[in-house]
Amino acid sequence: MTSSASESSDDPTAAGWIAVVGLGPGRPEWLVPEAATYLAEATDFVGYHTYLAMVPAALRHGQVVHGSDNREEIDRARFALQLASEGRRVAVISSGDPGVFAMASALFEAQTDDQVQPQWAALDIIVVPGITAALATAARVGAPLGHDWCTISLSDNLKPWSIIEKRLGHALAADFVLALYNPVSRRRPTQLAAAFEIIRAHRDLSTPIVLGRDVARPDEHIEIVELGGVDLGRCDMRTVILVGSSTTRIDDLGGRRRVFTPRTYPLT
Numbered sequence: 001m002t003s004s005a006s007e008s009s010d011d012p013t014a015a016g017w018i019a020v021v022g023l024g025p026g027r028p029e030w031l032v033p034e035a036a037t038y039l040a041e042a043t044d045f046v047g048y049h050t051y052l053a054m055v056p057a058a059l060r061h062g063q064v065v066h067g068s069d070n071r072e073e074i075d076r077a078r079f080a081l082q083l084a085s086e087g088r089r090v091a092v093i094s095s096g097d098p099g100v101f102a103m104a105s106a107l108f109e110a111q112t113d114d115q116v117q118p119q120w121a122a123l124d125i126i127v128v129p130g131i132t133a134a135l136a137t138a139a140r141v142g143a144p145l146g147h148d149w150c151t152i153s154l155s156d157n158l159k160p161w162s163i164i165e166k167r168l169g170h171a172l173a174a175d176f177v178l179a180l181y182n183p184v185s186r187r188r189p190t191q192l193a194a195a196f197e198i199i200r201a202h203r204d205l206s207t208p209i210v211l212g213r214d215v216a217r218p219d220e221h222i223e224i225v226e227l228g229g230v231d232l233g234r235c236d237m238r239t240v241i242l243v244g245s246s247t248t249r250i251d252d253l254g255g256r257r258r259v260f261t262p263r264t265y266p267l268t
């Protein structure tokens with residue numbers, strides 16, 4: 001594998017390559033230039049149907065598109081590795097950043113697991129970063145992630161709920177700002193309310209909460225509320241939730257509602 005997409009495509013004898021590409025949250029302007037290069041030079045796109053539909057039209061030129069369901073990550077990763085080992089130039093598509101609750105880990109898992117195909121071992125998995133949902137949402141409302149913060153997925157599809165409860169409790173006790181991904185789905189209707197019970201046990205009811213839905217997409221909707229007034233019914237799988245720390249503030253200066261977390265932390 002060569003070091004860039006353009007070097008690969010210039011050489012007709014070049015081996016296939018595999019790049020896992022982050023599209024960013026949605027707007028083409030928030031897709032990094034290197035991602036555009038890999039997308040344009042790929043022969044094949046592999047990914048979840050919804051994310052494949054988000055590839056900007058300007059970067060499509062007849063690539064073979066292999067869509068699959070959202071819950072088939074390891075099979076999709078094996079399929080992509082196999083295609084690349086056969087000489088195809090494969091872009092595996094993720095939304096946001098491919099290393100954040102997305103396909104980059106699945107590719108490394110598939111490449112290194114016990115059943116690994118010898119022909120996959122030589123492939124250099126290229127990770128092309130993207131703007132993750134938490135950073136996109138933060139940019140829309142101010143600077144809520146300006147001090148220490150952490151991300152937690154509320155999905156218990158791939159980890160037990162007991163671990164999620166434990167991590168939430170510790171992160172809240174340590175006074176991190178939280179970015180909560182995968183907050184709720186039809187298959188997981190109760191976890192979000194349970195998570196907010198833990199949050200209310202650790203945070204004042206005036207704590208700023210940001211609900212970012214479809215951020216940087218045409219239907220973007222962002223709400224800044226206090227913990228005491230949050231309506232969890234407004235959250236779905238297209239929402240990321242930011243929970244302030246004890247120092248995060250809402251500011252209405254000049255009639256513009258902004259949220260920020262100061263860079264300094266008071267002595268305790």
Ligand SMILES: C[S@@+](CC[C@H](N)C(=O)[O-])C[C@H]1O[C@@H](n2cnc3c(N)ncnc32)[C@H](O)[C@@H]1O
Binds near residue numbers: 025098099134239
């Ligand atoms: C499987 S994770 C993928 C995260 C993605 N790799 C990223 O870095 O943003 C899916 C979750 O990301 C969040 N998400 C992704 N894109 C979003 C967007 N544009 N607006 C709001 N939330 C988003 C939601 O919490 C959603 O349930």
